[in-house]
Amino acid sequence: MKKLSVIVAAYNAEQYIDRCISSILSQKADTEIVVVDDGSQDSTLEILEKYKNQIKLIALEQNGGSVARTRNIGLENARGEFITYCDADDWYQPGALRKILAAQEKANADIVRFSYLQIFENGVKWQPKVAFENEFVPKNRFCKSVYPLFIGGIDLNSVCCAIFRRKIVEHIRFPLAYQTAEDAAFSIEAYTGANSVLFLDEP
Numbered sequence: 001m002k003k004l005s006v007i008v009a010a011y012n013a014e015q016y017i018d019r020c021i022s023s024i025l026s027q028k029a030d031t032e033i034v035v036v037d038d039g040s041q042d043s044t045l046e047i048l049e050k051y052k053n054q055i056k057l058i059a060l061e062q063n064g065g066s067v068a069r070t071r072n073i074g075l076e077n078a079r080g081e082f083i084t085y086c087d088a089d090d091w092y093q094p095g096a097l098r099k100i101l102a103a104q105e106k107a108n109a110d111i112v113r114f115s116y117l118q119i120f121e122n123g124v125k126w127q128p129k130v131a132f133e134n135e136f137v138p139k140n141r142f143c144k145s146v147y148p149l150f151i152g153g154i155d156l157n158s159v160c161c162a163i164f165r166r167k168i169v170e171h172i173r174f175p176l177a178y179q180t181a182e183d184a185a186f187s188i189e190a191y192t193g194a195n196s197v198l199f200l201d202e203p
Contacts, residue, residue, distance in 0.1 A: 001079060001080065001081055002030055002031055002032040002079065002080040002081070003029070003030035003031065003080060003081050003082060003101055004029065004030065004031045004032075004080045004081070004082045004083075004084060004097065004101060004163060005031070005032050005033075005034055005078035005079060005080030005082070005083050005084070005166070006024050006031055006032070006033050006034070006084055006085075006086050006097075007034045007035075007036070007071060007074035007075060007078055007083065007084070007085045007086070008020060008021070008024075008033065008034070008035045008036070008074070008085075008086050008087070008088055009036050009038065009067050009070035009071050009074060009085070009087065009088065010035060010036065010037045010038065010040060010044050010048070010070075010088040011037070011038040011039070011040055011044070011063060011067075011070070011088070012040050012041060012042045012044060013040070013042075013044050013088035013089065014040075014042040014043045014044045014047060015089075016088050016089040017044050017047050017048065017088050018047050019091050020086060020087075020088050020089070020090060020091050021033065021035070021048070021051050021055065022091075023091035023092045023093075024086065024091075024092060024097070025051075025054060026094065027092060027094075027095070027096065027097040027098060028098065029097040029098045029101055030101070031080070031097060032055075032056060032078070032079065032080055033051075033054070033055040033056065034055070034056045034058070034074045034077050034078050035048055035051075035055050035056070035057050035058065035074075036058045036060065036070045036071075036073050036074045036077075037057070037058070037059045037060060038060050038063050038064055038067075038069075038070045039060050039061060039062045039063035039064070040063075044088075045059055056077060058073060058074070058077060060073070066176055066182075067174075067182065068173075068174035068175060068176050068178060068182040069174075069176055071085060071159075071174050071182075072173050072174055072176075075169070075170065075172075075173075078166065080166060081165065081166055082101075082104070082163045082164060082165055082166060083163065083164045083165075083166050083169055083170075084159070084160070084162065084163040084164070085159040085160050085183075086160055087160055090160060093117075093203070100112055100114060100163060100200070101163075103198060103200060104163065104198065107136050107196070107198045108196070109136060109196045109197060109198035110164070110165045110168050110194035110195050110196050110197065111162055111163065111164050111165070111168070111190065111191065111194050111196070111197045111198070112162060112163045112197075112198045112200065113132070113156065113161060113162045113197060113198070113199050113200065114161055114162070114199075114200040114201075114202065114203065115127060115128070115130050115161065115200070115201055115202055115203045116128070116158075116160075116161050116203045117203045127203055130155055130201055131149055131152070131153060131155045132145075132149065132155065132199040132201060133199065133201050134199060134200055134201055135198075135199045136196065136197075136198050136199075137196065137197045137198075137199065138195070138196050139194070139195045139196060142191070142197075146191055146197055147191075150184075150187075150188060150191070154184070156187055156191060157181065157183055157184040157187055158183055158187075159183045159186055159187060160183075162187075162190075164190050164194075165194070168190055168193045168194050169186075169189075169190050169193070172186055172189045172190060172193075173186075174186050
């Protein structure tokens with residue numbers, strides 16, 4: 001069993017998918033990469049084919065119209081001890097996953113939540129301010145340090161900025177009826193089921 005499954009949902013992502021997959025492979029971490037192509041009409045699938053010996057590729061014939069469906073299929077096919085999601089237009093900085101996994105192992109946390117950078121077309125980088133600091137939070141402190149972040153904002157919504165222990169989330173599904181915030185619904189269930197969270201405030 002791999003330590004971490006990285007699930008990538010892809011649709012018409014020819015401009016970004018190569019950078020995304022290359023960044024995951026370059027991590028040299030104990031990972032499997034599960035890519036679900038949601039019926040792309042551009043060259044996304046052709047680009048992914050060159051990685052077919054390094055990734056688990058699931059090609060859907062027709063677009064389902066929802067990233068929720070695509071992510072659910074990825075989760076159903078993931079086998080890692082931990083799960084995370086990487087959008088097709090996102091990528092990891094060198095060493096990021098090894099650092100996250102090392103922090104998880106040291107703390108033995110069910111969820112590790114980290115920050116991110118936004119990088120604009122003109123190259124400008126911006127790190128959004130997050131509402132948490134480096135901290136290990138056990139279950140008995142969730143009411144003080146975890147649940148208020150759901151009530152007061154969106155800091156814990158994105159599934160692309162956390163790794164989740166698979167046994168905590170393997171029964172959870174992204175709601176297909178949601179047009180937005182499907183990751184918020186998933187995350188609320190995940191954090192509720194977890195016994196500990198490690199916050200890392202760097203991207």
